[in-house]
Amino acid sequence: MIKKFLKMESSGGILLMVAAILAMVVANSPLSFYYDFFINTPVHIRVGSLEIAKPLLLWINDGLMAVFFLLVGLELKREVLLGELSDIRKVMLPALGAIGGMLVPSIIYVYYNYTDPIAIKGWAIPAATDIAFALGILALLGSRVPVSLKIFLTSLAIFDDIGAILIIAFFYTANISIISLIVAAVCVLILFLLNRFSVQKLSIYFGVGIIMWVALLKSGVHATLAGVILAMFIPIQSGKNAEKSPLKELELDLHALVAFFILPLFAFANAGIRLDGIGSEQLFHGVTMGITWGLFFGKQLGIIGLCWIGIKLKFADMPAGVSWLSLYGISVLCGVGFTMSLFIGSLAFEETGINLLFDERVGIILGSIFSGVLGYSILKFSLKKQGN
Numbered sequence: 001m002i003k004k005f006l007k008m009e010s011s012g013g014i015l016l017m018v019a020a021i022l023a024m025v026v027a028n029s030p031l032s033f034y035y036d037f038f039i040n041t042p043v044h045i046r047v048g049s050l051e052i053a054k055p056l057l058l059w060i061n062d063g064l065m066a067v068f069f070l071l072v073g074l075e076l077k078r079e080v081l082l083g084e085l086s087d088i089r090k091v092m093l094p095a096l097g098a099i100g101g102m103l104v105p106s107i108i109y110v111y112y113n114y115t116d117p118i119a120i121k122g123w124a125i126p127a128a129t130d131i132a133f134a135l136g137i138l139a140l141l142g143s144r145v146p147v148s149l150k151i152f153l154t155s156l157a158i159f160d161d162i163g164a165i166l167i168i169a170f171f172y173t174a175n176i177s178i179i180s181l182i183v184a185a186v187c188v189l190i191l192f193l194l195n196r197f198s199v200q201k202l203s204i205y206f207g208v209g210i211i212m213w214v215a216l217l218k219s220g221v222h223a224t225l226a227g228v229i230l231a232m233f234i235p236i237q238s239g240k241n242a243e244k245s246p247l248k249e250l251e252l253d254l255h256a257l258v259a260f261f262i263l264p265l266f267a268f269a270n271a272g273i274r275l276d277g278i279g280s281e282q283l284f285h286g287v288t289m290g291i292t293w294g295l296f297f298g299k300q301l302g303i304i305g306l307c308w309i310g311i312k313l314k315f316a317d318m319p320a321g322v323s324w325l326s327l328y329g330i331s332v333l334c335g336v337g338f339t340m341s342l343f344i345g346s347l348a349f350e351e352t353g354i355n356l357l358f359d360e361r362v363g364i365i366l367g368s369i370f371s372g373v374l375g376y377s378i379l380k381f382s383l384k385k386q387g388n
Helices: 002-027 032-040 056-081 088-113 131-139 147-171 178-196 202-219 225-233 246-270 286-312 324-333 338-349 357-387
Strands: 042-047 050-055
Touching (some): 002 032, 002 131, 002 246, 002 338, 056 147, 056 246, 088 286, 131 324, 131 338, 131 357, 147 225, 202 225, 246 338, 286 324
Antiparallel strands (some): 042 050
């Protein structure tokens, strides 16, 4: 199953690249009017006095990305209970790497922006790793890449996602609505009871999950967290048939939808940067510099640094068949922070009233390109050297 997962994620990562490039081409062509029209199309849903009215861009970011987080939650639950993250020795190295890979980039960003009360809101943007993009680049190296290295990257990205989820929950919330939070809490209780009494029909879980998503959307807590919460209560085993797993089946069903539709659509809707008028002020803006160097330098230094400490102090083991140079190459590759960085960036700046999205996306793209190119080059050299 791990090989099928990695193959699908790699293909999805390549499609993500195509979607992001296409968005930039369209946004800087005579078709830019249609691009703006697409992402700003108003979409309204009303049931009685309950109304949700958002442009299509926010439906993608708040709605479809909740499905992405549902998949992340399912993967996390499965790995913790049955997979690689159930073994503490295998958990320690990617966990340490993820901590360093989130802490150091954030410090670099703060260094560039601590005097600006608006820009500082984006401190978590370079802390994210895009697993689909990273695996897509790794796929270009073919069968020379050890499975243990892919598993390390995937495990690190899962811990990275946990960190991103916690950051969103605690730092990127709007004004809190107590009534909406109470409704969401009741939904969580119902999900707990459904799981406790081994209810197998996923449609019932989805029904409660949709109500919870709406409640969180109205509460001020970011609605995508509904996906993670829902995943925690999906049964991992069927009561009647021990070999059947509702969680694994749902995870498998969602992979294609997320990898080949939701994430490419998200990339296309968020990566359309207009390049006209770019000057030194935009390129050397504190937000751009903080994100670019946070992703490029911060990720590699944070990951390889804490991994080195963990291995030397015997808290963790080096993955089988992996050299230090290959581990460093993976650390650099983790600076590709495209999808989650864009997502956190939209949360950081969408409510400020000041348009820093341009600077944010430039930094994400520059940092991700630098990291992707250098990471690929290091891995190509190290794996070729190992093969000789």
